[in-house]
Amino acid sequence: MERLNTIRLHETDNVVVAVRDLEQGTSLGEHNLFARQDVPRGHKAATAPIAKGDPVLKYGQVIGFAARDIDPGEHIHTQNLEFKAVELDYAIGADAKPTEFVPEAERATFMGIRRANGRIATRNYIGILSSVNCSATVAKAVSSQIDRSGILNDYPNVDGVVALTHGTGCGMAAEGQGMDHLRRTLAGFARHPNFAAVLIIGLGCEGNQISRLMEAEGLEESAHFQPLVMQELGGTTATVKEAIARIKAILPEANKMERTPCPASALKLGLQCGGSDAFSGISANPALGYAADLLVRHGGTAILAETPEIYGAEHLLTRRAEDPEVAHKLIDMIHWWEDYTARNAGSMDNNPSPGNKAGGLTTILEKSLGAAVKGGLTNMVDVLRYAEPSTKPGFVFMDSPGYDPVSVTGQVASGCNLVVFTTGRGSCFGCRPSPSIKLATNTPMYERMVDDMDINCGTIIDGEENVAQAGKRIFDHMLRIASGERSKSEQLGYGEDEFTPWVVGAVM
Known part of the structure; x- marks a missing residue:
């Protein structure tokens, strides 16, 4: 099968994403459209003229604005794309709908550890x-x-x-x-x-x-x-x-302790990404979102975090809010972060990191739109403060920084007994006492860092499987790890030094 040079993610987009390094003059897969410069793998190229100040669209959403006129076929990145705040339509609850739960008798199980107080563990x-x-x-x-x-x-x-x-x-x-x-x-x-x-x-x-x-x-x-x-x-x-x-x-x-069959509803899953690239929002993150939806349908809990890394995509979550109070909790957190960064002479666009940008991500809006899809599509049932105990099953959001160790520390404190962590650049991470599963967004990185990566989701980019197939594979792997099989990060000894509570306020 002939491999594509680029991917168009939404019919309204005015960019395509290069799936391999493209030399100047290479076809971009669009009618009479060729790369005006070299376009690195994961980076964007314009498919139409974009006037200075006009929005650049990816995923059918605004990821930034043209800093100057951009010609068709031109490489779009930090040299010609700039961040500006976008007015969002929160449309609270517009996409909320009843969750289609798996019947009790058909729900998945894993070999867990039942504590005397009734709580269920994945490790001891x-x-x-x-x-x-x-x-x-x-x-x-x-x-x-x-x-x-x-x-x-x-x-x-x-x-x-x-x-x-x-x-x-x-x-x-x-x-x-x-x-x-x-x-x-x-x-x-x-x-x-x-x-x-x-x-x-x-x-x-x-x-x-x-x-x-x-x-x-x-x-x-x-x-x-x-x-x-x-x-x-x-x-x-x-x-x-x-x-x-x-x-x-x-x-x-x-x-x-003994391991006994336990319902998947006892799993609380921390959804995390780090060292992201442009493929994160195309492969591993949506596949993890599919797995999160599966867990919710089996009665479990999936917790998304990293508030600065949903900035500009929070409207996609408020649309799924089960009630207005839940949505407004999230909106208030976004406003707190805007004020917090301003007070500290920063910007919400301080993220993406240099590694993210090398991987094709240009603005926080672009990064957030790719990151938010880890949360799947089910209703958002609760919004938690940092490290606040999770009590409602379903899809939940927890406030945290985008810095992975701090964020996962809060998720585990909230009760997550399993973490799934996507990465495009090759982040190495674990968080004891909860096992961490690493998902690679692209095949070259997976093959280069196979000792650290549990699952390759680059198969989606390579055309070998779709998001649903990869998501089911992740879900099945989650059950095996929860049952005692050791993840790659556990085998390598990660998890103690990554304990990093969120520090806010003056050091006196």
Whole structure:
């Protein structure tokens, strides 16, 4: 079968996307239209004259405006396309419709871990959290000594002891948005079903007092949640010794877990992308959206995040809002981000990154339109603050930055027990305690980084399968990973250093 040189994504578009590097003079697949310059793979070329100031359309949506007159066949990128804010029609609820759920008897299952409190896990870790950066070295020393001791070999049903540390917890306001983010994040991880038990280690004098954290988030000391304070226990050596003793006492009980058939409705899926390219919105992201819709139809939850990376595409989500209140939560978050970036002398168009631009993405509008399709097509049933617990099954949006580690940390804190992460440039990522599945948007990158990539969605660009076929393949792979098969990022040891709570506010 003859391969195409370009893809037109919508009949109203005035650009096409190059599916391979095109030399000057190469046919663009349109009548009597040829490339006026070399067009790199993933980049855009004009299909019609575009006057200075006129909109450039991709996906049938505005991705920016011509910075000067653009001729047919001309390469369109940062040299001639500029970002301007676009007035959007939010059309709240216009596309909302009843979800066609799979009958109960026909719903998918996976081999999960049922906790005593009824929650269902996909992994079985013991966690060590630091309340503040001052206790991070102790937390890491505990996990390192446990690992080196070889004791975990005697407990094969325990996936490991994970130290999740961070660079904040003091030098910040004792109350307010920044501290709320940190407390919700730590509490979300403390409650996460993928942890059989959690120790939290503090120094003792930090702003993020463990006692206040427990009070604010309703945490109670128990066999499954144990606080330790270094200044009370006698310092570094004494705290490490005590923490190791407690973990040794926890291990026999944690090892008793068994995997049993569990409904797919117990899965909470974090939808994420990073190191995106122009193919993200054509292959991996829509395929992941199809898989997310499948999960929702089986009764599960799919959580989209990265608020700056839906900017300019938020109207496609508000149209799917189940009720106006949900839509207005999202709109208010967009306004907060506009103000936040302005206060910090930035722009919503600071994203895309250099790597995104090298991959063919020019403006945040273009990136967002491709990123939002990870959320599929089902109704948006809720909008959450960063790290806020997810309680409603279905498609949900969570506020977060576009920085992947920060965003996924919030999704896992919200309850995600599985993450699927798309990438076009080759982002390498994991987030313990939840397994992360990596989707490649294009075949060359997949083949170059096969040790990091779980699934190649470049098959869509190559014409070997369609979005629905790739989406079903992703869904089936999700069930296998949730059942205990290890993802590539787990095999490579990713997931501890990627714990990154969102820091907002002044460092004092």
